[in-house]
Amino acid sequence: MELVIQSLKHNFVVALLEEKEYEENTFNFIKDLLKKYKKICYILLQSSYAEIKEEFSKNNIPLVKIHFIDILSKHYENPKKTKNCTFLDGPSIPDLLIGIANAIKKEKCEIVLFDNISTLLSYHSSADIENFTNTLKTNKGYNKTKKLYLMQKKDKVIQKEIDKFICDLRLFADKIVELN
Numbered sequence: 001m002e003l004v005i006q007s008l009k010h011n012f013v014v015a016l017l018e019e020k021e022y023e024e025n026t027f028n029f030i031k032d033l034l035k036k037y038k039k040i041c042y043i044l045l046q047s048s049y050a051e052i053k054e055e056f057s058k059n060n061i062p063l064v065k066i067h068f069i070d071i072l073s074k075h076y077e078n079p080k081k082t083k084n085c086t087f088l089d090g091p092s093i094p095d096l097l098i099g100i101a102n103a104i105k106k107e108k109c110e111i112v113l114f115d116n117i118s119t120l121l122s123y124h125s126s127a128d129i130e131n132f133t134n135t136l137k138t139n140k141g142y143n144k145t146k147k148l149y150l151m152q153k154k155d156k157v158i159q160k161e162i163d164k165f166i167c168d169l170r171l172f173a174d175k176i177v178e179l180n
Helices: 002-007 019-036 049-058 093-105 117-122 126-138 159-172
Strands: 012-017 040-044 066-070 085-087 111-115 146-152 175-178
Touching (some): 002 012, 002 175, 012 126, 049 066, 066 093, 093 111, 093 126, 117 126, 126 159
Parallel strands (some): 012 146, 012 175, 040 066, 111 146
16 A cells, blocks of 8 residues: 555556455545645546445545546436536546546646546547546646556456556556555
């Protein structure tokens, strides 16, 4: 865990996690990041804001220093507006980029945390996600902000795609950390 936090001296870090400890590790990352950064942008790719808010409450994680970007809730309901969450219509890469840019500029987020970046493989090609990653790494509005991609190493359904995606991310990431 500490190895990933120390790796954030780099701007773009990928943390590869085991499925069985993914949720616990994610909560521990958040707690550690809240000690280090004034504001976090948390990209919700596999949970809704309502779900994560409940889980954070159970795990004593304060929401005040986190701005969420939720790609799921609007698909199922018309969520109530809240100051610390941007609800997107779906997993559109242009919408994600705009949401992240706003979180960095308006909310003063110092780090962007993607929970579980491989989820985007369900919606986009690996090449599209690589272009998205390259934009986050090189474009002026994003390049100074730290990025942490959390990713499960194994997925029975799309393991081939995940293995290829991990190889592709090695081209972009400043650091890849595997936690066992």
